[in-house]
Amino acid sequence: MLTVKAKPIRLLLVDDHEVVRVGLKTVLSQQSGVAVVGEAGTMAAAVQDALRLKPDVILMDVRLPDGSGVEACRDILEQNPNTRVIFLTSYADDDSVLAAVVAGAHGYVLKEVDSAALIRAIHLVAEGRSILDPTVTERALRWLRGLGTAPHAAGIEQLSAQEERVLALVAEGKTNKEIANALGLSDKTVKNYLANVFQKLRITRRAQAAAFFVKRQG
Missing domain, CATH: 3.40.50.2300 (Response regulator)
Structure with missing residues (x-):
């Protein structure tokens, strides 16, 4: 055989x-x-x-x-x-x-x-x-495991249109410089937008931001 x-x-x-x-x-x-x-x-x-x-x-x-x-x-x-x-x-x-x-x-x-x-x-x-x-x-x-229970997920609804654009690019794994180039902004402006996003979502890390964005899209 x-x-x-x-x-x-x-x-x-x-x-x-x-x-x-x-x-x-x-x-x-x-x-x-x-x-x-x-x-x-x-x-x-x-x-x-x-x-x-x-x-x-x-x-x-x-x-x-x-x-x-x-x-x-x-x-x-x-x-x-x-x-x-x-x-x-x-x-x-x-x-x-x-x-x-x-x-x-x-x-x-x-x-x-x-x-x-x-x-x-x-x-x-x-x-x-x-x-x-x-x-x-x-x-x-x-x-x-923390994604499903995080109390700060509701903060996504408070984001401005530009903050959502920045968040979407963070979810794609882009650096601040890459985000700045994509949106025609300065690095400092991108950092300010990210600070606002983190504050509204009550998070401290880019990975958390990316996870919340993907979860919302899904």
């Missing part, structure tokens, strides 16, 4: 450091169940390659030279909902973790991970499971 060989997981690597991409490709190419089908060093290239190559899994850094990996994740999943995204990054701060989860990422792994654990995460995510690095799991769960 003939056995059908399983198709390898088609993988796209996204990181602005070539040495990281080369290292990952070297390690992953040694695995029979994984095939690296492309590499990208920018957000724009990642979105284009994801649309063109339609990989099963994307390994992507949170921060890219021309934008946010979180924004790229959102754009990619809108166009390719069957693609799975794992953030492989050095950033373990609350804002990065929750923004990634809100954007729809299926995994969040720190670059300190060993190769065996990374390969295991890729296979699990490809099978439909979600993976969070143990060092950020409890923090993310604590934030997400």
Whole structure:
């Protein structure tokens, strides 16, 4: 009886450091169940390659030279909902973790991970499971559990139109400078708008703001 060989997981690597991409490709190419089908060093290239190559899994850094990996994740999943995204990054701060989860990422792994654990995460995510690095799991769960009971969510209704625009861009993972460029404002004005948003929502972090915006949209 003939056995059908399983198709390898088609993988796209996204990181602005070539040495990281080369290292990952070297390690992953040694695995029979994984095939690296492309590499990208920018957000724009990642979105284009994801649309063109339609990989099963994307390994992507949170921060890219021309934008946010979180924004790229959102754009990619809108166009390719069957693609799975794992953030492989050095950033373990609350804002990065929750923004990634809100954007729809299926995994969040720190670059300190060993190769065996990374390969295991890729296979699990490809099978439909979600993976969070143990060092950020409890923090993310604590934030997400609080979304449904936060008393300050009603403050969203008090936001002005411009404050809502700023909040929407925060939810896309944009920095203050990127928001300023998008809206034709100064960095200081953006900071003032964000201060107003935080005060009205009774929050203190960008990730909370992004989570409330996404929850309201949903």
